Amino acid sequence: MITEHAPIFMVLLPLSAAFITPLVGLGSGRLRDYIPFLAFVGSLVCGLTMISQVLSGDVIVYALGNRSPPYGITLYVDALSLFAACVAAGMASFSALYAVPYMRKDPRRGKFYTLFCLQIAGISGVVLTGDMFNLYVFFEIMSVSTYALVSYHRKWDSAEAAFKLLTLGGVVSTFILFGVALLYAQYQTLNMVDLTSKIVMSSVDIVALAFFVVGFGFKAGIVPLHFWAADSYPAAPTPTGMLLAGTFKVAGVYLLARVLYVVFDAMDATSPMIATFGVITAFVGVMMALVQHDFKRLLSYHAVSQLGYIIAGIGLATPLGVSGGLFHLMNNAVYKGLLFLCAGAVFYRIGTWDLDRMGGLSKKMPFTTFCFFIGALAISGVPPFNGFVSKWMLYVGTYQKEYYFFTVVLILASVGTLSSFLKALDSAFLGQLKEEFREVKDVPFLMKVPMGILAVTCIIFGVYPRLPLTLVGKASSSLLGVPVDVGAYNLGLNLEYAYWSPVMISLVLLFLMAFVFLTLRTGKALAPESDKSDKKPDARDDVYICGEEDYYVNIGGSNLYYGIMAPLGRFYRYLKSEHSGLLQNYVFWVVFTLVVVIVYLWRVV
Amino acid sequence: MNIDYIVCTIVFVIGLYAVMVKKNLIKIVVGLSLMDYAVQYFLIATGYVQGGSPPIVVLPDVTSETAVMVDPLPQALVLTSIVIGLSVTALALSIAIVLYRHYGTLDITEIRGLKE
Numbered sequence: 001m002i003t004e005h006a007p008i009f010m011v012l013l014p015l016s017a018a019f020i021t022p023l024v025g026l027g028s029g030r031l032r033d034y035i036p037f038l039a040f041v042g043s044l045v046c047g048l049t050m051i052s053q054v055l056s057g058d059v060i061v062y063a064l065g066n067r068s069p070p071y072g073i074t075l076y077v078d079a080l081s082l083f084a085a086c087v088a089a090g091m092a093s094f095s096a097l098y099a100v101p102y103m104r105k106d107p108r109r110g111k112f113y114t115l116f117c118l119q120i121a122g123i124s125g126v127v128l129t130g131d132m133f134n135l136y137v138f139f140e141i142m143s144v145s146t147y148a149l150v151s152y153h154r155k156w157d158s159a160e161a162a163f164k165l166l167t168l169g170g171v172v173s174t175f176i177l178f179g180v181a182l183l184y185a186q187y188q189t190l191n192m193v194d195l196t197s198k199i200v201m202s203s204v205d206i207v208a209l210a211f212f213v214v215g216f217g218f219k220a221g222i223v224p225l226h227f228w229a230a231d232s233y234p235a236a237p238t239p240t241g242m243l244l245a246g247t248f249k250v251a252g253v254y255l256l257a258r259v260l261y262v263v264f265d266a267m268d269a270t271s272p273m274i275a276t277f278g279v280i281t282a283f284v285g286v287m288m289a290l291v292q293h294d295f296k297r298l299l300s301y302h303a304v305s306q307l308g309y310i311i312a313g314i315g316l317a318t319p320l321g322v323s324g325g326l327f328h329l330m331n332n333a334v335y336k337g338l339l340f341l342c343a344g345a346v347f348y349r350i351g352t353w354d355l356d357r358m359g360g361l362s363k364k365m366p367f368t369t370f371c372f373f374i375g376a377l378a379i380s381g382v383p384p385f386n387g388f389v390s391k392w393m394l395y396v397g398t399y400q401k402e403y404y405f406f407t408v409v410l411i412l413a414s415v416g417t418l419s420s421f422l423k424a425l426d427s428a429f430l431g432q433l434k435e436e437f438r439e440v441k442d443v444p445f446l447m448k449v450p451m452g453i454l455a456v457t458c459i460i461f462g463v464y465p466r467l468p469l470t471l472v473g474k475a476s477s478s479l480l481g482v483p484v485d486v487g488a489y490n491l492g493l494n495l496e497y498a499y500w501s502p503v504m505i506s507l508v509l510l511f512l513m514a515f516v517f518l519t520l521r522t523g524k525a526l527a528p529e530s531d532k533s534d535k536k537p538d539a540r541d542d543v544y545i546c547g548e549e550d551y552y553v554n555i556g557g558s559n560l561y562y563g564i565m566a567p568l569g570r571f572y573r574y575l576k577s578e579h580s581g582l583l584q585n586y587v588f589w590v591v592f593t594l595v596v597v598i599v600y601l602w603r604v605v
Numbered sequence: 606m607n608i609d610y611i612v613c614t615i616v617f618v619i620g621l622y623a624v625m626v627k628k629n630l631i632k633i634v635v636g637l638s639l640m641d642y643a644v645q646y647f648l649i650a651t652g653y654v655q656g657g658s659p660p661i662v663v664l665p666d667v668t669s670e671t672a673v674m675v676d677p678l679p680q681a682l683v684l685t686s687i688v689i690g691l692s693v694t695a696l697a698l699s700i701a702i703v704l705y706r707h708y709g710t711l712d713i714t715e716i717r718g719l720k721e
Binding site: 133136137140144147148151154155156157159160161162163164166167170171173174177178181184185188190230231235288291576579580581582583584587588591 | 617620621624625626630633637640641643644647648651676678679682685686689692693696697700701703704707708713714716717718719720721
């Protein structure tokens with residue numbers, strides 16, 4: 001019975017949990033804290049029961065209230081929507097588990113849990129529904145609970161970020177509703193499958209498609225529409241910020257892909273535009289990230305940048321590109337979640353987000369440092385972590401499609417990502433331990449569990465990519481309508497003219513680690529001669545690694561790359577003048593993007 | 606081109622103008638609502654039949670039996686959409702109150718603490 005109704009339970013469990021949590025909260029606050037976690041795990045289990053059926057190529061169509069399509073509302077579960085729903089439910093479970101100790105000191109946290117459950121119910125509904133108007137409703141459930149969660153702290157920054165997000169989001173959701181209305185006006189149907197067979201790409205359809213591209217692109221955060229991202233992710237409570245940065249991009253990207261590829265079937269026409277959007281996003285996001293000195297804001301701009309890779313992959317419209325994009329979507333949710341949790345762990349202990357005020361925490365918080373290190377390497381696309389596999393598929397994909405310039409830009413953005421994470425790592429965890437952090441301890445066990453699992457996931461997906469790639473391959477084949485084989489083998493990936501073996505690279509890395517270890521054991525300190533006269537032995541007489549209690553080198557996080565930034569002064573002045581905090585400017589960019597998309601579609605369709 | 610469609614396009618553009626140009630938080634919220642109403646108007650207009658009867662119910666003394674029923678689905682959609690619009694407006698206004706407490710102004714061009 002459960003398997004038969006599994007699709008609706010994926011939505012129903014978080015939705016009912018939203019109303020059960022306050023009721024249980026009347027009796028016991030501690031018990032209430034675990035309910036969202038249990039609901040999301042239940043939702044994930046429901047999703048997993050459907051995997052074998054979907055992998056065999058079936059599409060599960062669940063008619064709500066037994067009204068047959070195209071008249072009733074249906075849930076439409078194919079590999080793509082199941083993939084998105086499982087990623088969302090899985091990441092939400094981690095976030096809920098992390099929230100239990102993180103939010104415990106907050107007396108108002110009952111509201112947080114209710115909104116949190118509503119948000120997850122919204123995203124599950126959005127990715128599973130097969131009805132355009134139902135999609136709009138779930139989209140709004142997700143968006144409105146997001147606005148409320150962003151403003152949750154009621155401080156000046158959260159209120160400001162929430163109002164800007166709400167205004168932009170409000171404009172964009174009227175766009176989406178307008179798009180739905182335009183489709184209904186022409187075809188008298190709201191069922192996606194039914195629409196697919198009826199759409200003829202008339203001029204009204206073009207306007208509707210442009211509305212959808214801007215609306216869902218906004219939710220994902222492609223570049224001229226990304227301004228809310230860097231404000232909202234830091235303002236929201238950390239468990240939500242983690243989901244917004246990684247998991248909620250799944251909804252935006254899923255909807256964009258679903259509408260472009262399946263409902264309108266316009267992938268060939270729109271492919272260059274979407275890929276270009278993606279590459280611009282990757283580049284601008286990382287350029288903005290390089291100059292940040294707020295920990296969460298830096299991570300937020302990286303979230304924007306990573307989204308660029310995903311959109312570029314989806315926009316390629318080739319099996320390799322789409323699989324790479326979807327795989328990167330999943331990986332991004334994992335490592336971005338991990339990084340946000342690490343940043344949250346640092347905040348939990350020292351109470352600041354400013355990188356310039358941190359330093360040397362590695363000796364005091366070794367577990368967090370280790371997790372952050374793995375996350376930072378994964379997001380920078382360093383083998384053998386998961387980020388490398390998907391980024392590498394995207395490089396090969398763009399190269400294969402003969403977008404050589406895009407390959408170069410994507411690789412450069414990766415370099416920027418690595419350098420800015422070196423900065424974050426250096427500022428927060430390495431370097432000199434600040435006096436006031438002498439008493440800092442690592443985070444409680446319950447927060448370590450999700451961080452540890454996510455870190456291990458980063459490694460498993462990197463060394464054994466075949467595991468997720470079976471589902472990802474199926475998802476991209478349901479998107480493209482052709483069977484997709486990304487050439488995933490047990491011990492490596494074989495893509496037409498490029499071969500990647502995680503085992504080989506792991507051996508090389510082990511060798512390098514042994515090298516570092518030997519240096520540690522047998523190396524000599526590089527202390528200046530003049531200092532030798534001091535009687536007291538100090539840190540300079542040891543082999544310098546990190547987190548020493550006194551050492552004279554400590555470069556502030558914000559000016560580590562001054563030498564690279566200075567020549568780009570004009571470019572940065574322009575970027576900063578656009579990120580002006582002025583709401584009208586942001587709305588202008590939304591409308592501008594809409595016009596650009598309409599004009600482009602008019603030309604090509 | 607139907608007069609209804611023209612009117613709701615104009616209202617939509619007025620709402621968008623208010624969001625883009627007006628500086629007062631309350632006027633921005635009004636603009637958002639206007640955009641919402643325009644789309645709802647459009648939805649209702651798509652289902653309307655000239656001289657049609659109210660949907661589903663049978664009212665023999667109001668309309669003739671031969672009259673065509675107007676499309677009931679857009680009306681159901683609009684009801685849902687109104688509820689959503691109301692909750693968004695309520696949330697926006699309550700956030701505007703919090704913003705006023707922190708900044709002491711309703712001018713959006715002065716609420717620019719978050720940038721770059």
